[in-house]
Amino acid sequence: MRFVDEFRDADKAHALAAKIAALCEPGRQYKFMEVCGGHTHTIYKHGLEDYLPESVTLVHGPGCPVCVIPMGRVDDAIHLASQPDVIMTSFGDMMRVPGSEGSFFDAKARGTDIRMVYSPLDSLKIAKNNPDKRVVFMAIGFETTAPSTAMTMLRAKAAGLRNFSVFANHVTIIPAIKAILDSPDLRLDGFIGPGHVSTVIGCRPYEFIARDYGKPVVVAGFEPLDILQSIYMLMLQLSAGRSEVENQYSRVVPWDGNMVALKAIGETMELRPYFEWRGLGFISHSALKVRDSFADFDAELLFEVPGVRVADPKACQCGEVLKGVLKPWECKVFGTACTPETPIGTCMVSPEGACAAYYNFGRMNRTRVSEAQGVEAGVSRS
Amino acid sequence: MTDQGTPAGAPAQEAGGAGGWIAEALREHEEHEKQEEALATAATPTDRPAGDHSHDRGRVERRTLPMADREQQVLDRIDRARRRRPKVREERITMAHGAGGKATHTLIEAVFLDAFRNPLLEPLEDAARLHVNGSRVALTTDSYVVSPLFFPGGDIGDLAVNGTVNDLTMAGAVPLYLSAGFILEEGFPVGDLQRITESMRAAADTAGVQVVTGDTKVDERGKADGCYINTAGVGFIEREVCLGVANAKPGDAIIVSGEIGDHGVTIMLARGELDIEADLQSDTAAMNGMVAGLLDAVPGVRALRDATRGGVATILNEIAKSADVGVMVSEDDIPVRAEVRGAAELLGIDPMYVACEGRLVAVVDGGQADQAVQALRAHPLGEKAAVIGHVTEGPAGIVQLKTAFGGTRIVDLLVGDPLPRIC
Numbered sequence: 001m002r003f004v005d006e007f008r009d010a011d012k013a014h015a016l017a018a019k020i021a022a023l024c025e026p027g028r029q030y031k032f033m034e035v036c037g038g039h040t041h042t043i044y045k046h047g048l049e050d051y052l053p054e055s056v057t058l059v060h061g062p063g064c065p066v067c068v069i070p071m072g073r074v075d076d077a078i079h080l081a082s083q084p085d086v087i088m089t090s091f092g093d094m095m096r097v098p099g100s101e102g103s104f105f106d107a108k109a110r111g112t113d114i115r116m117v118y119s120p121l122d123s124l125k126i127a128k129n130n131p132d133k134r135v136v137f138m139a140i141g142f143e144t145t146a147p148s149t150a151m152t153m154l155r156a157k158a159a160g161l162r163n164f165s166v167f168a169n170h171v172t173i174i175p176a177i178k179a180i181l182d183s184p185d186l187r188l189d190g191f192i193g194p195g196h197v198s199t200v201i202g203c204r205p206y207e208f209i210a211r212d213y214g215k216p217v218v219v220a221g222f223e224p225l226d227i228l229q230s231i232y233m234l235m236l237q238l239s240a241g242r243s244e245v246e247n248q249y250s251r252v253v254p255w256d257g258n259m260v261a262l263k264a265i266g267e268t269m270e271l272r273p274y275f276e277w278r279g280l281g282f283i284s285h286s287a288l289k290v291r292d293s294f295a296d297f298d299a300e301l302l303f304e305v306p307g308v309r310v311a312d313p314k315a316c317q318c319g320e321v322l323k324g325v326l327k328p329w330e331c332k333v334f335g336t337a338c339t340p341e342t343p344i345g346t347c348m349v350s351p352e353g354a355c356a357a358y359y360n361f362g363r364m365n366r367t368r369v370s371e372a373q374g375v376e377a378g379v380s381r382s
Numbered sequence: 383m384t385d386q387g388t389p390a391g392a393p394a395q396e397a398g399g400a401g402g403w404i405a406e407a408l409r410e411h412e413e414h415e416k417q418e419e420a421l422a423t424a425a426t427p428t429d430r431p432a433g434d435h436s437h438d439r440g441r442v443e444r445r446t447l448p449m450a451d452r453e454q455q456v457l458d459r460i461d462r463a464r465r466r467r468p469k470v471r472e473e474r475i476t477m478a479h480g481a482g483g484k485a486t487h488t489l490i491e492a493v494f495l496d497a498f499r500n501p502l503l504e505p506l507e508d509a510a511r512l513h514v515n516g517s518r519v520a521l522t523t524d525s526y527v528v529s530p531l532f533f534p535g536g537d538i539g540d541l542a543v544n545g546t547v548n549d550l551t552m553a554g555a556v557p558l559y560l561s562a563g564f565i566l567e568e569g570f571p572v573g574d575l576q577r578i579t580e581s582m583r584a585a586a587d588t589a590g591v592q593v594v595t596g597d598t599k600v601d602e603r604g605k606a607d608g609c610y611i612n613t614a615g616v617g618f619i620e621r622e623v624c625l626g627v628a629n630a631k632p633g634d635a636i637i638v639s640g641e642i643g644d645h646g647v648t649i650m651l652a653r654g655e656l657d658i659e660a661d662l663q664s665d666t667a668a669m670n671g672m673v674a675g676l677l678d679a680v681p682g683v684r685a686l687r688d689a690t691r692g693g694v695a696t697i698l699n700e701i702a703k704s705a706d707v708g709v710m711v712s713e714d715d716i717p718v719r720a721e722v723r724g725a726a727e728l729l730g731i732d733p734m735y736v737a738c739e740g741r742l743v744a745v746v747d748g749g750q751a752d753q754a755v756q757a758l759r760a761h762p763l764g765e766k767a768a769v770i771g772h773v774t775e776g777p778a779g780i781v782q783l784k785t786a787f788g789g790t791r792i793v794d795l796l797v798g799d800p801l802p803r804i805c
Binding site (some may be wrong): 005008009010013014045046047048049050051063096098100102106108109118179224269290291315327329330333334335336337338340341342344359360361381 | 446488
């Protein structure tokens with residue numbers, strides 16, 4: 001398949017793995033965080049860790065859109081969906097996220113009208129086709145999905161639609177990264193920057209990480225070779241004592257981002273004073289709400305939203321996993337009480353969640369390339 | 383109210399505190415934990431890693447183990463958890479219970495097997511094998527609720543015939559007679575029904591079976607979706623073979639009879655919700671002719687399964703679980719059409735989990751793998767047959783995939799419906 005297979009070439013991967021192994025200083029441990037859940041998914045789906053020397057560890061970050069949705073927010077959404085004449089719509093990933101009384105799937109089985117859509121524009125279509133219903137789109141995701149929500153609201157306004165609204169849960173990546181950098185219990189050597197988010201916000205917003213925290217950042221694409229190359233670029237920076245923001249994904253990510261998308265977001269949404277992130281707690285100015293000028297499309301104003309906070313079950317350690325302090329398997333309930341079919345924590349829900357990715361793809365005894373053996377070992381294993 | 387809660391000191395109720403499945407799951411978890419610790423303390427420390435000087439095997443000691451050992455302990459614990467009797471936690475049936483993955487398996491084992499348990503049902507093969515007056519007979523049934531009813535390459539009619547013929551075939555039987563039950567929605571066009579029955583007749587002719595009994599029910603408009611069909615079938619087992627995934631042995635080859643995922647992707651695209659077009663057709667076909675050729679040529683066939691709902695990945699997991707063996711397959715060797723790969727890539731789904739309706743997975747004695755592939759390729763349905771991997775000693779119950787990229791990963795049972803990823 002063109003444009004995909006080129007980025008999954010095993011020979012090139014071996015060559016990159018050799019270069020990475022050659023840059024490892026003996027006795028030094030390297031810890032990189034891939035911020036984005038899409039990267040986590042790629043790493044596990046393709047077995048990418050098999051190519052890394054033992055001294056290089058990947059820490060899975062908070063960039064999984066559904067993983068950061070707190071339970072109370074799911075309860076709010078199900079409450080909205082249960083109102084008379086409401087059709088609730090959201091992305092497929094959202095369907096299994098547990099609230100305190102079950103997930104969207106469970107609510108659907110109880111009779112509420114919840115539908116899976118591929119794009120918020122599909123929700124708009126549902127609204128047009130069902131004028132006697134009130135269609136709510138549960139908007140989730142980082143800056144990646146926010147532009148499509150924004151465009152949908154702009155279109156809804158232009159079309160004068162009165163039965164469509166947005167339950168906004170969009171979050172922004174920079175405050176989350178900052179919260180992780182300020183967290184005392186984590187030592188990272190660098191970041192694999194989120195590719196899709198950066199297509200919208202560009203690379204500049206990460207400059208503070210390199211400048212103020214002295215950590216290199218490489219914005220990376222989503223194919224396995226993209227990620228290996230970014231790790232190599234991070235290793236090059238470390239070995240040269242540099243800390244800069246670099247763009248590995250320049251075939252898609254413009255340095256300054258996408259102005260049209262940013263404008264659409266700015267026109268329709270604004271920062272909330274604070275928002276609760278699952279596991280990370282309240283982070284100020286870390287999420288978007290619908291702007292007052294679009295109040296007619298704001299589900300939080302049109303409906304009564306209970307807004308009850310629901311604390312995570314005590315046994316759930318999603319927070320530590322999201323911050324990269326714990327590996328998924330180090331969580332007390334991982335794989336026993338909390339599994340992909342009955343997820344207690346959100347990290348176990350989405351295929352982008354660190355726990356689900358590890359449970360589904362990585363749960364095996366792996367032997368990895370060690371620096372001493374170099375790449376020969378890697379070649380013989382695959 | 384535009385913002386939820388307040389950041390400082392907002393009262394938060396704990397989820398599942400009063401009950402609910404989370405509390406239940408956690409309670410069970412703690413009980414098992416206690417049991418396991420009691421067992422571990424009682425066990426004699428013979429299998430200690432070298433250099434481990436501690437004397438008890440309690441929780442504290444675990445932390446002192448090196449990382450890899452601790453990880454292995456967790457994995458072992460998960461393995462034990464996976465072998466426990468499945469339990470349906472949901473109060474109501476969700477779509478996941480029909481998707482062919484973990485939830486379906488749990489429902490079958492915890493509800494149906496629990497109620498009907500008997501030695502004939504227990505193997506959970508595609509068809510039951512019965513002894514009737516000294517003859518060996520296979521019996522199976524299947525219901526069809528496909529939407530849309532007509533799709534490129536077939537319709538619900540030939541699907542209903544081929545599916546049941548294939549289920550009998552996988553038991554090593556020669557399919558003979560079918561029943562057909564129709565549940566029709568008020569208002570359903572008679573012309574469509576005739577189209578469906580005509581394609582059932584054609585499919586039955588091709589497969590060499592007859593529809594010999596039937597039933598019709600009509601439900602009110604809105605209570606059914608056009609037309610549902612149930613077919614049951616009986617076949618005669620002539621051969622001295624006893625096929626079953628539990629027979630798989632380390633060293634056996636795993637073969638698929640052709641490109642996978644065509645049917646599932648065709649249906650997804652035919653629903654028209656995705657605005658993707660591809661030149662694809664369902665692979666619906668009766669495989670009894672192809673299988674007869676295979677069984678004639680290869681005595682070492684141990685198991686056959688048609689890779690319907692849940693796809694090839696589900697079958698591989700059933701092999702690993704039933705025979706208590708490992709399975710290792712290679713992504714590079716699995717035949718997938720470029721159109722299917724492309725659509726699956728766009729939708730964020732894995733072709734390994736996508737349904738086929740005319741493809742089988744065979745477990746064959748490793749020494750006869752080439753013979754088996756040749757026998758399959760001799761039939762038009764099996765032109766793309768290929769060895770995709772092997773049965774291994776272990777890890778038991780686990781299916782692993784060598785990725786085309788050169789890594790390794792687990793291929794587990796599907797959880798829920800194959801949900802598209804958002805970014």
